Amino acid sequence: MAKREPALALVEMERELGYGFHSLAHPAEASKRFYSDLRPVADSAYERIKREFEEYQNRNDSKHDENLSQKLLQELDKTQIISHGQNKVIFAQRGRIGFYRFAVDIHYGFGFHLPLLFTEDEACRAMSLHPCGTCAGTPMFFCSLPKEIRHQIYTLALSDGEWRIRDVDVFDKFNLTRGIGDPGGFYFPLRNDLGLLSVNRQMRQEALPLAYRATTFHLDDMDDLLTVLIAVGETGRDNIEALYFPWESRSDLECKWGGGDPGSSGHSLALPNLHVTECVQLLKQCKRLKFMRLYFESDLIEGIAPEIFKADLGIQELRSIRIEKMEIWSLGHEPLEHYSLAHWLKEGMDCSRTLRSE
Incomplete structure (x- = not known):
């Protein structure tokens, strides 16, 4: 060795x-x-x-x-x-x-x-931002179409797809840093399979919101969520409709572990707190968010005391978000909603239930 x-x-x-x-x-x-x-x-x-x-x-x-x-x-x-x-x-x-x-x-x-x-x-x-696209302008015949017709064409041309961070180090070094300098989110490299976004500036500006609505974001943890919701800018946050991510943070876990063995000190049952407030703030700006799948460590849902889970400030902030369709799964990709804590969290975030109660 x-x-x-x-x-x-x-x-x-x-x-x-x-x-x-x-x-x-x-x-x-x-x-x-x-x-x-x-x-x-x-x-x-x-x-x-x-x-x-x-x-x-x-x-x-x-x-x-x-x-x-x-x-x-x-x-x-x-x-x-x-x-x-x-x-x-x-x-x-x-x-x-x-x-x-x-x-x-x-x-x-x-x-x-x-x-x-x-x-x-x-x-x-x-x-340092560089303009997208290779064409000088939108064809005149296309510009002459009513905006509603252009949007229908965009919708037909944009296929549903998924988005993931392939290399977190590369994303942090390039996409996040450039996204910070682009608060509107115009330049974010959303998907390579959507050539429509690279035709020219006007078509990108008009089609980008629809492209976000057609894209499901799969993220590895809350750090990814925070960086992505910054990098996509206002355009992304205003139009993202589907998010999948675990309720855990690698930077938070590293701070708690302090270089030691997480299993030996019980940190696996600790809820994150380092970037929770910022994540919830950004999630609340996702105005069209309709579907969210949250992943939890199953041992945490099974083993944490209910009063500790419900009193956690991050969980309370999370529960204040309203979602049309909410799922809670384990990291092993199994539904957890038969557990009382998962059911309690889902019930609080259920948009349709909230509207009915009002």
């Missing part, structure tokens, strides 16, 4: 980097920040330098993005704001040393705030 390479000591990583922890700007103003993978920025010197060192190694192992616009790099020297209606993203450089030195604050008009810490590459990607 191959031996695991020993972790480097703090002083060794600082020596290799050429700078130490005390040279880094503190990432937090009023609240904790997160990296683009939603893991919290640690307070400890070792964890901060370890993240810097991992980025340093990644750049040595792969070619650095040398196509970043010099103009964008110059703009990052001062605070930049991207606005879209009541939504805005603020970019501010918090120092000159280290890779992770750009504070990125996402503020949406419905009270959502996510404070992030980006590298120079990530900040540049968020600020």
